[in-house]
Amino acid sequence: MNSSLALSSATFIYALASVFYIGSFAFKKQFLARLGFIILVLGFFDNTVGIILRWIESYQMGYGHAPFANMYESLVFFSWTVAILYIFVELKYKESIIGVFATPLIFLAIAYASLSPDINSKITPLIPALKSNWLIAHVIACFLGYAGFAVAFGFSIMYFVKPGTTNTTSIFAKLPSLDLIDELTYQMVVFGFLFLTIGIITGAVWANSAWGTYWSWDPKETWSLNTWIVYAIFMHLRMMRGWYGKNLAWVSIIGFMAVIFTYFGVNFLLSGLHSYA
């Protein structure tokens, strides 16, 4: 058993979980969603094992660092954080149908990591700037933030597929009430916002100990600030201006686009300090 076997099998298990969730939605069969949840939890364990093995392997290779050092590792960890957050939400709110909108994200991230030719899955040594205890805190906080926004995005999509008047024979009838979707989206955004805040702050403190400046308007920093601003706008619109429903869902979708650009766009299109991940 090695990490790459564990992680590629996790990719397929996540794919299976998504298929079951989508099947349960399409054929209105609750037991398929139950099965999907069990498979999802299995995939999550496999994913966890893969990350731990990779950590151990990096020590065996003599590099010895947490597996958060390149694009491949960050995508694998992204899947992990979205999976754990979604599992938590399903257990707490007992609404399995929303998995239709969350599980594909988990699968897509890890599949992209495993299958894309642009992404190198080799364990590489850390450059001196990344050797810091802040690495783990910074990466975990940022990715919990991203995961919160990803799940919020999945929930926001529901506004656009759920028809206003509920037709009991429609496959959308099973979706939770709009009030609950609104509450869930808000809870996920709050979670993401708190962790993105912590992520940006730990990054700033780290930059100050590595380069002597806590903020240098590097593209990654600027885009993460932009993401933070979009979600700050979301909060103000909801709490102070009474926005809800589709209008607010649009803000959440725009916010997630900003997350995606911060994560991928900056690395592939713009150059800066954060070129590693």
Add this chain to the structure above:
Amino acid sequence: MKKNQTIPETIWQFFCSVKLAVYMLVLLAGSSIIGTIVLQNGTPAQYIREYGESFYNLIKVFNIDDMYHAWWFLGLLVILCLNIVVCSIDRLSTTWKIIFPKKFKFNPERFRKLKNLERFIANKETSSMSKDVERFLSKTVGRVIKEETQTGMILYAETGRWTRMGVYFVHLSLLLLLIGALIGSIFGFKADMNLDEGATSNTAFMSKKRVPIQLEFSVRCNDFDVKFYDTGAPEEFTSNLTIIENGKESFTKDIRVNHPLRYKGINIFQSSYGSGQPDSVVFDIIRQSDKSVITRTVKVGDEIELPEDQGLFKLEGFLPHFDFRGNNLGAAFIGRITQKGGKDVQVALPIKFPTFDKMRKGAFAFVVKEFKEKYYTGLQITKDPGIWYVYSGFILMIIGCWITFFMSHQSFFVEIEKNTDNSSNISISGTTNRNNQGMKLKIQKIVTKLKDI
């Protein structure tokens, strides 16, 4: 503008709207994208090549080549600050009255009409039930207020009134960050200093403008060391530095990336390194006619006499990147041979190409046999007296977000009504300033707990 409003009132109204805050945030986010696309702090030539003359003028007018310090960007930040201050003052007066009310009271009628009201019948008489409820509420919520009614008893308890301040903490933290950044940019600096091993200096150069800055003390680099992975990437680089004050050695410390030295408000960071000039080199001097070898050690700047009266060889210096007809041949030593009769030839001796000097077709060819590699260390030197404002802003922001998102002001109301048969009717409801869904669940939980008592 509304009638009967003075101009200051209008200005106040303008700055205390949430709409303005949203617009300012949109503008800040939108405009800051420009700086991630257009090159920052480039030379005029770079902009002209990329965008042409006419766009370059536009870039100059709006300072887009350094947009995060441009007047209009700072202007947006100032408006946002005013907005936050005015908004907070405006709302704080209301919040303050809620947090510290002159007279503490609650309205039972309001609680009786709440949607989350739950009812059940307890098999206890009112007085003993009210004691149980009071004990429960004072343990799980806080101080209990009791009132007798015509039909029985009402109890009220609340918690977390102060959490309404959370959002003000977040806004205050933003102001602290901006104040810290302002102090840093006025009284602080960011500069570079490159030191050869063994060299001492007290002068650094500002990172952008290249203006020299004198430090209160001198820095000497005793030693620099770089380790590589087997992949060739650098693993760690370390400088051993001594701080010298008034001609006396103060202390010595190792610094490496992520582990800076801080002294008297000045921070010294390990930021880069490069090849510096070695002290001396050992050369093999090969006579081309019979390939016999003479080995000589030459110090940089020194001159030696060539055998057989062939003239003098002076070791002039070291180039980290020697360019030969457009090819970078890597590090090389540069020397000069002065032949009898005054003819001068410059010789380049690339380290990686030992046969290079043979092509000169002289009587003797020089080969670099060995030398102790020397480095210079690239230090970044910064001073930022605003950092403590920024760090306290960071801490306050996390605490403020936590309070705002996860804590709330909650009030609970329990009414106990006498029944004729020694049992009592209990109704429970509660209010919160946040997360009504959660309150509903909490009321249901309290019901199951009270049933068990």
